[in-house]
Amino acid sequence: MGSGRGVGRGYGGVQASSLGSSVQASAVKRRPLLFGGTAGLMGCASSSGSSGQVSLAAVEKNSVPRAEVCKGLEISRVVKGCWQLSGGHHGDRASDRTIGKFAVDDFQSFVDAGITTFDTADIYGPSEELIGKYLDSRGGSEGLQVFTKFCCFGADMNAITDKMVEKRIKASRMKLKVENLDLVQLYWHDYTKKNYVDAMRSLYDNGTVKAVACTNMDTKRLSEMVDASVPPVLNQVQFSLLDRRPENGMTDFCSKHDIKLLPYGVLAGGLISENYLGVPASEVKFDTYSKQKYASVLNQRGGWNWFQDLLGVLNEVATSKNTTIANVASAWVLNRPQVVGILIGARNASHVADNQEASRLQLNQSDLDNIAGVLDKGFLATGDCYDWERGTGPF
Numbered sequence: 114m115g116s117g118r119g120v121g122r123g124y125g126g127v128q129a130s131s132l133g134s135s136v137q138a139s140a141v142k143r144r145p146l147l148f149g150g151t152a153g154l155m156g157c158a159s160s161s162g163s164s165g166q167v168s169l170a171a172v173e174k175n176s177v178p179r180a181e182v183c184k185g186l187e188i189s190r191v192v193k194g195c196w197q198l199s200g201g202h203h204g205d206r207a208s209d210r211t212i213g214k215f216a217v218d219d220f221q222s223f224v225d226a227g228i229t230t231f232d233t234a235d236i237y238g239p240s241e242e243l244i245g246k247y248l249d250s251r252g253g254s255e256g257l258q259v260f261t262k263f264c265c266f267g268a269d270m271n272a273i274t275d276k277m278v279e280k281r282i283k284a285s286r287m288k289l290k291v292e293n294l295d296l297v298q299l300y301w302h303d304y305t306k307k308n309y310v311d312a313m314r315s316l317y318d319n320g321t322v323k324a325v326a327c328t329n330m331d332t333k334r335l336s337e338m339v340d341a342s343v344p345p346v347l348n349q350v351q352f353s354l355l356d357r358r359p360e361n362g363m364t365d366f367c368s369k370h371d372i373k374l375l376p377y378g379v380l381a382g383g384l385i386s387e388n389y390l391g392v393p394a395s396e397v398k399f400d401t402y403s404k405q406k407y408a409s410v411l412n413q414r415g416g417w418n419w420f421q422d423l424l425g426v427l428n429e430v431a432t433s434k435n436t437t438i439a440n441v442a443s444a445w446v447l448n449r450p451q452v453v454g455i456l457i458g459a460r461n462a463s464h465v466a467d468n469q470e471a472s473r474l475q476l477n478q479s480d481l482d483n484i485a486g487v488l489d490k491g492f493l494a495t496g497d498c499y500d501w502e503r504g505t506g507p508f
Contacts, residue, residue, distance in 0.1 A: 176227030415491025
């Protein structure tokens, strides 16, 4: 694979059991449920201008704006996250479309809405295969961008060779039914295993990977990759109104080295919505992996009472703009420095119109100031991205 490729994001999970008067995630063992990785673009040259610059190409009124990750790779600013297709996200049976033909059929609704970029991983159960079935049904991936991850745990971290990387990349290509992968993101679980730079280099050198990125990498590891001349084009990280850890140094580093950020967890598994405004914590049902995960994040950030204050302010902003809390939260993240797009996980296609609206929603300074008034309260995170989940640093 040619030089100049970069790095992307991955998912992690925390299991939470219940909520009391405050979020009781501290009583729940923090352990990863699912992870993602890094991805970069083969032959992807450094792009000029600010990160997250929306393409100058005309965008249809009801479509989703597009932005350039790097030269040769343009994505929809809303990305369909496919962790929800891995199992464990079924939730309410009546609205569940995360399996089989239901999941495959729903992809077209996203594409019709201008959401042409999908994100998955080699550890997301049947997710790659479901995307592959959709691509096969439409005659290929033309006009779409499919991101996957190369996730390394346990013994894999000691066995990085070009042959091993080729075998796993080929497996992803076969499941996705594509000849080349648009973007592969490296997830590396244990930093004491120092082979992550070797893994990046092998992804760079794989001729079927167009771009290389990272997921859930901290700033120190990004710096090592830049120094080794295998920089990621993006880092996929958890970034939301509940989790602003990327602002603790990573955003500045990425700006300096032209690395984009692709946030996930933007809506905290659906918690950031009208559905939870005014609802006592004891009545909240955590029936999906993602809700369980973000219960722990919420507990770290400020607890349920603080969260209700945040939802209240977001609701005021949303009401003034005739939109939803989720759209306001999405727009806030979309307009942070270095953010090229946001990843929205979906169990069904019922919110594609909201996704379109969120991608174009503009917040004024008064809106931002009102939101900041709540964000400045509670516990202010001091850690780097994903260190707390790994057990290597504070939130």
